Amino acid sequence: MGLPRLSSTECENAFSIEYTSWMMDHPSALDKFEEMMSIAKGRKIVIFLDYDGTLSDIVPNPEEAFMTEKMRMVLGEVASRFPTAIISGRKRERVQDFVQLKNVYYAGSHGLDIEAPLDSTNLNEMDTKVVLYQPAKEFLPEKRKVLNLLSERTKCIKGVNIEDNKFCISVHYRHVHTKDLGTLENVISVILKEYQNFRVSTGKKVFEIRPDIVWNKGHALEYFLENLGFGNSDDVLPIYIGDDRTDEDAFKVLRKRGQGVSIVVSATPKDTKALYSLREPKEVMEFLLGIVINLEQ
Numbered sequence: 001m002g003l004p005r006l007s008s009t010e011c012e013n014a015f016s017i018e019y020t021s022w023m024m025d026h027p028s029a030l031d032k033f034e035e036m037m038s039i040a041k042g043r044k045i046v047i048f049l050d051y052d053g054t055l056s057d058i059v060p061n062p063e064e065a066f067m068t069e070k071m072r073m074v075l076g077e078v079a080s081r082f083p084t085a086i087i088s089g090r091k092r093e094r095v096q097d098f099v100q101l102k103n104v105y106y107a108g109s110h111g112l113d114i115e116a117p118l119d120s121t122n123l124n125e126m127d128t129k130v131v132l133y134q135p136a137k138e139f140l141p142e143k144r145k146v147l148n149l150l151s152e153r154t155k156c157i158k159g160v161n162i163e164d165n166k167f168c169i170s171v172h173y174r175h176v177h178t179k180d181l182g183t184l185e186n187v188i189s190v191i192l193k194e195y196q197n198f199r200v201s202t203g204k205k206v207f208e209i210r211p212d213i214v215w216n217k218g219h220a221l222e223y224f225l226e227n228l229g230f231g232n233s234d235d236v237l238p239i240y241i242g243d244d245r246t247d248e249d250a251f252k253v254l255r256k257r258g259q260g261v262s263i264v265v266s267a268t269p270k271d272t273k274a275l276y277s278l279r280e281p282k283e284v285m286e287f288l289l290g291i292v293i294n295l296e297q
């Protein structure tokens with residue numbers, strides 16, 4: 001005998017109870033804004049943001065994940081007051097194209113391609129004083145081979161979209177029929193058996209393939225803090241906002257440091273190491289605007 005089916009209202013109520021109880025553990029960063037700002041007073045704020053799902057809505061076509069003009073304006077204001085970095089799974093240059101702000105630092109390929117300040121004395125001269133850190137450079141030739149094999153062997157699977165993110169590869173399956181998913185997973189696992197220096201993880205309707213090295217968004221966050229001169233600082237307050245599994249590595253780093261504010265962007269309950277939550281990019285914008293209005297540099 002199966003479980004009794006819930007009506008749609010009962011489903012909604014059950015979901016809302018689950019969400020409410022999740023929110024007790026991860027309260028809204030907007031509701032807790034004043035509390036947070038009192039912790040922030042007198043500290044050096046550094047802002048870290050993910051791109052997709054945090055600064056832009058999740059959309060069916062990855063090429064169309066544009067930021068709103070409002071978000072760009074608010075982000076520009078934040079970045080003119082506090083060091084601000086975007087750490088994305090995408091190719092670094094692609095995120096720069098989307099964001100179009102010169103006063104923001106960028107890291108692509110899940111933190112494997114970092115453009116950071118050269119040293120902490122030159123924070124206001126971003127155009128000239130940046131250093132590139134690419135810990136997986138030697139994997140590039142192999143990555144190209146993996147990319148070629150993926151493109152060739154997934155040709156017959158309708159709906160697959162492969163995005164070259166320089167050091168990483170995103171294999172999007174949002175438009176792949178469920179019946180073909182097994183085939184796609186099989187193609188990936190056969191290729192990665194041959195290229196064991198690479199590993200796969202999952203994101204939002206995407207398989208993320210990347211070099212199997214111990215370096216993630218959490219390491220990128222620490223690298224930025226170090227280069228900004230806050231490596232061992234007690235009075236720095238990093239604020240990290242992200243929506244995806246890869247952002248959890250950064251949340252973990254903040255927990256370990258016992259320092260900072262971690263905010264997950266999610267409208268549904270999920271397992272997370274973040275302390276606070278925001279429902280969607282629009283709320284991220286409200287939160288950032290609050291920082292601009294309430295905090296002195």
Ligand SMILES: O=P(O)(O)OC[C@H]1O[C@H](O[C@H]2O[C@H](CO)[C@@H](O)[C@H](O)[C@H]2O)[C@H](O)[C@@H](O)[C@@H]1O
Nearest residue numbers: 051052058059060061062065088089170204206
């Ligand atoms: O670290 P992020 O900046 O969050 O990047 C993670 C991946 O985001 C993108 O894919 C996701 O967003 C797309 C646009 O909304 C959506 O169509 C896709 O289904 C999502 O998985 C990006 O395209 C990937 O390359 C990034 O790795």
